[in-house]
Amino acid sequence: xxxxxxxxxxxxxxxxxxxxxxxxxxxxxxxxxxxxxxxxxxxxxxxxxxxxxxxxxxxxxxxxxxxxxxxxxxxxxxxxxxxxxxxxxxxxxxxxxxxxxxxxxxxxxxxxxxxxxxxxxxxxxxxxxxxxxxxxxxxxxxxxxxxxxxxxxxxxxxxxxxxxxxxxxxxxxxxxxxxxxxxxxxxxxxxxxxxxxxxxxxxxxxxxxxxxxxxxxxxxxxxxxxxxxxxxxxxxxxxxxxxxxxxxxxxxxxxxxxxxxxxxxxxxxxxxxxxxxxxxxxxxxxxxxxxxx
Amino acid sequence: xxxxxxxxxxxxxxxxxxxxxxxxxxxxxxxxxxxxxxxxxxxxxxxxxxxxxxxxxxxxxxxxxxxxxxxxxxxxxxxxxxxxxxxxxxxxxxxxxxxxxxxxxxxxxxxxxxxxxxxxxxxxxxxxxxxxxxxxxxxxxxxxxxxxxxxxxxxxxxxxxxxxxxxxxxxxxxxxxxxxxxxxxxxxxxxxxxxxxxxxxxxxxxxxxxxxxxxxxxxxxxxxxxxxxxxxxxxxxxxxxxxxxxxxxxxxxxxxxxxxxxxxxxxxxxxxxxxxxxxxxxxxxxxxxxxxx
DNA sequence: CATATTATCTGACCTAAGTCAGGCAATATG
DNA sequence: CATATTGCCTGACTTAGGTCAGATAATATG
Numbered sequence: 001x002x003x004x005x006x007x008x009x010x011x012x013x014x015x016x017x018x019x020x021x022x023x024x025x026x027x028x029x030x031x032x033x034x035x036x037x038x039x040x041x042x043x044x045x046x047x048x049x050x051x052x053x054x055x056x057x058x059x060x061x062x063x064x065x066x067x068x069x070x071x072x073x074x075x076x077x078x079x080x081x082x083x084x085x086x087x088x089x090x091x092x093x094x095x096x097x098x099x100x101x102x103x104x105x106x107x108x109x110x111x112x113x114x115x116x117x118x119x120x121x122x123x124x125x126x127x128x129x130x131x132x133x134x135x136x137x138x139x140x141x142x143x144x145x146x147x148x149x150x151x152x153x154x155x156x157x158x159x160x161x162x163x164x165x166x167x168x169x170x171x172x173x174x175x176x177x178x179x180x181x182x183x184x185x186x187x188x189x190x191x192x193x194x195x196x197x198x199x200x201x202x203x204x205x206x207x208x209x210x211x212x213x214x215x216x217x218x219x220x221x222x223x224x225x226x227x228x229x230x231x232x233x234x235x236x237x238x239x240x241x242x243x244x245x246x247x248x249x250x251x252x253x254x255x256x257x258x259x260x261x262x263x264x265x266x267x268x269x270x271x272x273x274x275x276x277x278x279x280x281x282x283x284x285x286x287x288x289x290x291x292x293x
Numbered sequence: 294x295x296x297x298x299x300x301x302x303x304x305x306x307x308x309x310x311x312x313x314x315x316x317x318x319x320x321x322x323x324x325x326x327x328x329x330x331x332x333x334x335x336x337x338x339x340x341x342x343x344x345x346x347x348x349x350x351x352x353x354x355x356x357x358x359x360x361x362x363x364x365x366x367x368x369x370x371x372x373x374x375x376x377x378x379x380x381x382x383x384x385x386x387x388x389x390x391x392x393x394x395x396x397x398x399x400x401x402x403x404x405x406x407x408x409x410x411x412x413x414x415x416x417x418x419x420x421x422x423x424x425x426x427x428x429x430x431x432x433x434x435x436x437x438x439x440x441x442x443x444x445x446x447x448x449x450x451x452x453x454x455x456x457x458x459x460x461x462x463x464x465x466x467x468x469x470x471x472x473x474x475x476x477x478x479x480x481x482x483x484x485x486x487x488x489x490x491x492x493x494x495x496x497x498x499x500x501x502x503x504x505x506x507x508x509x510x511x512x513x514x515x516x517x518x519x520x521x522x523x524x525x526x527x528x529x530x531x532x533x534x535x536x537x538x539x540x541x542x543x544x545x546x547x548x549x550x551x552x553x554x555x556x557x558x559x560x561x562x563x564x565x566x567x568x569x570x571x572x573x574x575x576x577x578x579x580x581x582x583x584x585x586x
Numbered sequence: 587c588a589t590a591t592t593a594t595c596t597g598a599c600c601t602a603a604g605t606c607a608g609g610c611a612a613t614a615t616g
Numbered sequence: 617c618a619t620a621t622t623g624c625c626t627g628a629c630t631t632a633g634g635t636c637a638g639a640t641a642a643t644a645t646g
Contacts, residue, residue, distance in 0.1 A: 005419055009405035011491050012422035013316065015429045016309045023306065033602055050624070063604055065625050087612045087623045112302035119428045124521065126301050128421035133301075133308035135412045198304050228414030326632055343594070356634055358595050380593040380642045 019115070026107050030100070032074075035059075037104060039067045040093075043077060044101030048090050050079075076100050130225035134197045138229050141197045143238050148182045148192040148206065156194065156204035160221035164282075167258045172282065184208045190215060191242040195222075195231055202226040205235040207242050207251075215243055217253040220262065232265055240291060249291055254283030312408070319400050323393070325367075328352075330397060332360045333386075336370060337394030341383045343372075369393050423518035427490045431522050434490045436531050441475045441485040441499065449487065449497035453514035457575075460551045465575065477501045483508060484535040488515075488524055495519040498528040500535050500544075508536055510546040513555065525558055533584060542584055547576030 027037050038057055047053045054064045068091065071077045076097035082088035093101060119125045134141070146153055164172035185192045185206045195203035202223040209215040217239055222231045243251055252274070255262050263285060271287040320330050331350055340346045347357045361384065364370045369390035375381035386394060412418045427434075439446055457465035478485045478499045488496035495516040502508040510532055515524050536544055545567070548555050556578060564580040 005409055005415065006402050006405045008419050008422060008426075008493065009408055010401055011493055012426045013313065013401075013405075014491065015426035017313050019429060020306065020310050020313055035603065060604060060606090061624065062606080062626080069625085081612095085613070085623085089624070108303055108306075109299050112299045112306070115302055115429070116298055118431070119521075122298065124424060125428050126298055128424040129305035130301060131417060131421040132425065133305045135418050136308045136312060136408070138411070198307065200301065200304055228412075228417065230413075328633065353634060353636090354594065355596080355636080362595085374642090375593095378593085378643070382594070 019111075023108065023111050026111065027104065030103060030107075035063070036067050036070055039064070040071060040076060040097065040101055041104055043091050043093055044098070044105070048092065049082075050089050050091060053091070071097070127225065130200065130202075130223070133200075134202055134223075134225045134229070137197050141195055141202070141226075141229070141231065141234075143235065144194050144196060145187075145191050145242065146194050148185045152194055152196070152201040153192055153204065156201050156221055157219060159223065160204070160219055163221065164256075168256065168282065169258070184210065185218070188246065190246070191239070193235060193238050193242065195226070195235060197226065203231050203235055205239045207239045207246075207248075209243075209246060209248060213247065213249040215246070215248045215251055217251055220253075227261075232261070233269065236265070236269065240289075244291055251289045251291065252277060253287050254278060254280060255285045255287070256282055257284055312404075316401065316404050319404065320397065323396060323400075328356070329360050329363055332357070333364060333369060333390065333394055334397055336384050336386055336390070337398070341385065342375070343382050343384060346384070364390070420518065423493065423495075423516070426493075427495055427516075427518045427522070430490050434488055434495070434519075434522070434524065434527075436528065437487050437489060438480075438484050438535065439487050441478045445487055445489075445494040446485055446497065449494050449514055450512060452516065453497070453512055456514065457549075461549065461575065462551070477503065478511070481539065483539070484532070486528060486531050486535065488519070488528060490519065496524050496528055498532045500532045500539075500541075502536075502539060502541060506540065506542045508539070508541045508544055510544055513546075520554075525554070526562065529558070529562065533582075537584055544582045544584065545570060546580050547571060547573060548578045548580070549575055550577055 024034060027034060030037065032040075039053060039059075042053045042056055047056060050064065050068070053059075054061060057064075059067070068077065068079060072079065074096075075094055077091050078094055078097075079089045079091050082090050115125075116122050148154075148157075161172060161174050182192075184190050185208050189211055190207040190209035192206050193204065194201055203221055203226055205220045206218040207215055208218050217236070220232060220235060222235070240251065253266070253271070254277070255266070257263065266287050271289045274286050274288045276283075276286050317327060320327060323330065325333075332346060332352075335346045335349055340349060343357065343361070346352075347354060350357075352360070361370065361372060365372065367389075368387055370384050371387055371390075372382045372384050375383050408418075409415050441447075441450075454465060454467050475485075477483050478501050482504055483500040483502035485499045486497065487494055496514060496519055498513045499511040500508055501511050510529070513525060513528060515528070533544065546559070546564070547570070548559070550556065559580050564582045567579050567581045569576075569579050
């Protein structure tokens with residue numbers, strides 16, 4: 001019997017360790033020790049400073065130096081003194097190094113493709129992977145203010161609309177809602193805040209301003225994989241801070257009773273219900289919050 | 294932008310490798326190389342034959358021998374010649390070895406507990422882990438005929454009843470359905486078949502016989518984590534084989550339109566709809582299949 | 587009973603990975 | 617400007633992990 005939580009987690013660990021080991025094996029196939037391959041990949045991934053790479057990979061300074069030397073001997077990397085401080089050194093890939101890095105990347109891709117190809121219901125598998133990666137990396141979730149027209153922002157908005165379509169009995173038609181234009185959700189009128197977990201967009205919120213002291217919160221969304229981590233609250237907090245920075249004193253929002261978690265969040269974080277303030281067809285609840293100081 | 298499938302799988306890999314590495318680190322904390330710790334754990338896990346352990350861990354015979362010697366020197370294991378063949382050797386843990394093994398086990402448990410404690414919505418996390426472990430280990434799913442009163446079988450039945458309760462608009466009350474007694478689902482009358490993935494029960498099916506050439510299929514269930522892998526079909530096939538072995542020529546089953554996947558499975562695998570053959574309150578569809586040869 | 591096979595062990599050897607002390611050049615500081 | 621600090625490098629050394637060629641003893645086979 002192995003149905004209790006601890007046993008299930010340990011079973012998961014066993015299942016993934018063999019996959020992880022398989023990738024190391026395929027990396028070794030390129031005839032280079034793993035240490036050197038890791039350094040090469042770190043450089044290809046954008047790390048340039050020797051100390052930075054050492055820190056990222058947790059290497060001793062002596063070992064790091066030797067690994068760099070061996071990559072240099074292979075003609076894969078080039079080290080040059082840092083322009084500001086000649087003690088530091090900058091590492092970059094030669095064209096050969098770029099090709100080698102690309103080869104490692106395609107090994108990683110191939111492994112991922114194999115997993116994908118072996119599972120017929122891949123969407124469920126990917127959703128489970130997102131959930132686990134987000135849960136394990138919850139301390140590294142970062143919020144970022146971006147232009148609402150960036151691909152990541154548009155991806156979140158698409159997901160948001162799809163979710164409303166599933167939640168509302170009548171479906172959801174974006175064109176019927178008053179689409180806030182990007183200008184109103186960018187500085188200096190408003191903001192659009194994205195939550196990223198290891199570069200995957202997992203949530204967003206929009207602050208739609210008109211240059212007055214009243215602004216609206218729009219498009220609060222948290223990916224299914226990130227629910228239960230308190231991310232919505234964190235996004236709302238960030239939106240409020242952004243509003244304060246823009247001298248906004250009153251926030252409003254509209255929502256729908258088909259979104260009970262959202263209602264509970266607003267009611268538990270200082271929002272008070274007010275009368276309808278627009279004629280959008282979808283919302284049936286309206287809230288306001290006064291920002292202090 | 295990292296929202297495509299490949300990128301999501303690679304992100305998952307990154308997220309879990311650090312967890313996996315952390316466990317290795319904590320294992321090293323017991324002052325023994327990982328290789329020796331792995332052998333000790335394999336023995337603690339029930340492996341006894343030297344060749345078996347070597348095969349399981351993928352070790353060279355020379356290395357294996359040396360690791361055993363070092364564990365012996367520490368007083369953790371005892372090797373004795375195999376009673377049937379004195380060339381082979383069986384390894385067992387000394388009391389000290391048992392204690393050391395238990396210490397490793399509790400390190401693994403502690404890591405699992407940490408993961409669990411850090412995630413508030415742990416049921417979703419566990420479900421995701423089950424799905425991934427099952428998907429990655431799909432080639433190692435085994436079917437086993439067991440007594441329907443074993444804990445694993447009862448666990449599956451509980452899950453099955455809970456699922457019906459969620460699916461049926463009216464809920465599901467086990468006491469209203471004609472509960473098949475264990476004797477009718479055991480040899481020589483019938484069978485109860487379990488699907489196990491790395492010891493976790495992920496599906497079941499019952500063959501309920503009365504000693505005649507007609508028998509019933511009951512309690513076909515597949516865990517959410519294992520859906521989409523063709524397991525239901527495999528379980529049904531095994532049930533049919535078990536029926537043939539018992540000289541049963543006709544199988545019947547009842548089901549409910551609230552279980553469309555089940556209906557589709559029966560319709561696509563040679564079952565034909567027949568008239569109601571019992572007065573159970575729940576089923577509204579009845580099928581029969583004639584077993585050839 | 588001689589010979590082949592099997593299972594494990596031993597010694598010799600190798601590479602990867604990592605630690606540590608000290609060296610050297612560039613830069614910061616009193 | 618003397619001295620300390622910083623960033624990287626080199627040499628010496630250690631351990632883990634693993635390969636390979638026999639050695640040894642037990643068992644199977646003609």
